[in-house]
Amino acid sequence: MKSKDGTWLPAYIALGVVWGCSFIFIKLGLEFLTPVGVAFGRTALGAMALMVVVRVRKIDLPRDKKLWAHLWVVAMLLNVAPGFFFAYAEVKVTSVLAGIMNAVTPLMTLLVMATLFRAERIKSYQIFGLLLGFAGVLTVLGAWHGFGANPISAVLALLAAVACYGFSFPYSRKYVLPHKLRPEALAATQVCLAALTLLPFYLDNGIAKDAYRLGPVLAMLALGILGTGYAYIWNFQILAAKGSAIASSVTYVTPVIAVIVGLIFLGESVTWNQPVGGAIVLLGAAISQGRIGRFSQKR
Secondary structure, eight states: OOOOGGGHHHHHHHHHHHHHHHHHHHHHHTTTBOHHHHHHHHHHHHHHHHHHHHHHTTOOOOOOHHHHHHHHHHHIIIIIHHHHHHHHHHTTSOHHHHHHHGGGHHHHHHHHIIIIIOOSOOOHHHHHHHHHHHHHHHHHHTGGGTTTTSOHHHHHHHHHHHHHHHHHHHHHHHHTGGGOOOHHHHHHHHHHHHHHHHHHHHHHHOBSOSOOOHHHHHHHHIIIIIIIIIHHHHHHHHHHHHOHHHHHGGGGTHHHHHHHHHHHHSOOOOOTHHHHHHHHHHHHHHHHTTOSGGGGGGO
């Protein structure tokens, strides 16, 4: 894996674009797949892509049975549950809303780390960032209208998806990263376990209708091979070259991409409160991470 300083920017751009487009890919995939079908399809394609990488680079997969068990938990939290929840929600809401809600992930991660994993004592500016982010979520959803046209089941599914992401990162840090194995091997094992977990559900109810237009099929290929496969490799390249601060900042790029592609390619409508609320969420995340002004001095 290359980690020279000049290699990170193309990977960063690719990661932001692919993850930002994931929500429109999900929406298109739902034309012929059920939500569980979308979740399985992306993990199966991602697993194949990652297995090619580990084969070409001659990387061994983990052998520790306990580590496999932990990776299965990570697969549930990072791939299986959120893959289903996002697809389920997008049956009823726009890809734009799903992309904006995904920006809540850093706040959810901080909340989980501070309350359940207790990795460190939560600071006052982090509490402020969390409260500001929560206000942003309510703004995105237009809570003063009772969530408007957004069904409560879809809203809860989106929140459940980002909650799973929030659990996955501290869990990985505590139980997976201490093994110090190659990240490609960990990612390949994790995504393979996710695909195997979803396979029975896909066989039971994975196809919505036997109509395979080129656009939706290509969208699923991109979602799986790029968004759930090579995206991990790009993320590792950025981590190696510039560290976790730069790598995690892609969170601020993806909702912008999601809004743009949703508007242009699907003609989805955006109400004023969605981008405004999204900006408030991102501001809250930035403050809670100590990225802004005087807050950065308190870290």
